Amino acid sequence: MAAPIDVAVGILMKANGDVLLAQRPEGKPYAGYWEFPGGKVEPGEAIVDALRREFVEELGVRIGSAEPWCCVEHVYPHAHVRLHFFVCREWEGEPQSLEGQAFSWEGSVGVGPLLPASVPLIGWLERGGAAVTRRR
Numbered sequence: 631m632a633a634p635i636d637v638a639v640g641i642l643m644k645a646n647g648d649v650l651l652a653q654r655p656e657g658k659p660y661a662g663y664w665e666f667p668g669g670k671v672e673p674g675e676a677i678v679d680a681l682r683r684e685f686v687e688e689l690g691v692r693i694g695s696a697e698p699w700c701c702v703e704h705v706y707p708h709a710h711v712r713l714h715f716f717v718c719r720e721w722e723g724e725p726q727s728l729e730g731q732a733f734s735w736e737g738s739v740g741v742g743p744l745l746p747a748s749v750p751l752i753g754w755l756e757r758g759g760a761a762v763t764r765r766r
């Protein structure tokens with residue numbers, strides 16, 4: 631099997647625990663599914679730099695702190711991905727839909743479907759939400 635593709639993913643989290651989800655635009659695999667913003671790491675690029683770049687490109691948001699949270703691998707028909715999730719509590723700018731995507735702040739996630747690899751994250755966030763929210 632081909633080596634996994636590294637993907638940097640950011641969970642933008644408000645002080646009340648709400649997180650930002652975006653809907654994948656037309657033309658991408660799993661168009662219409664919901665995901666945490668992010669994208670593929672480019673060759674030679676640090677994962678956290680990819681995270682910062684994707685947030686500027688997709689949402690016009692400059693991330694301040696980004697805490698590495700967890701890593702999930704998933705094999706899709708279109709790709710084998712290794713997702714590096716970060717929790718981001720500080721950022722500059724209001725998210726804008728720069729790639730035509732819908733987005734939504736969610737507490738207990740009400741949008742769907744989510745990308746399959748990201749589904750467990752919601753449960754982990756809800757169960758550990760207080761701890762994740764409290765840790766600074």
Ligand SMILES: Nc1nc2c([nH]c(=O)n2[C@H]2C[C@H](O)[C@@H](COP(=O)(O)OP(=O)(O)OP(=O)(O)O)O2)c(=O)[nH]1
Nearest residue numbers: 637639658665666667668669670709711745747748
């Ligand atoms: N951003 C993001 N990607 C996810 C999540 N869950 C999940 O399985 N993925 C997968 C879907 C894709 O196979 C991959 C991200 O690749 P992408 O195609 O969206 O990345 P990109 O924005 O760099 O796209 P492109 O340059 O190829 O158009 O990671 C998630 O929560 N957020």
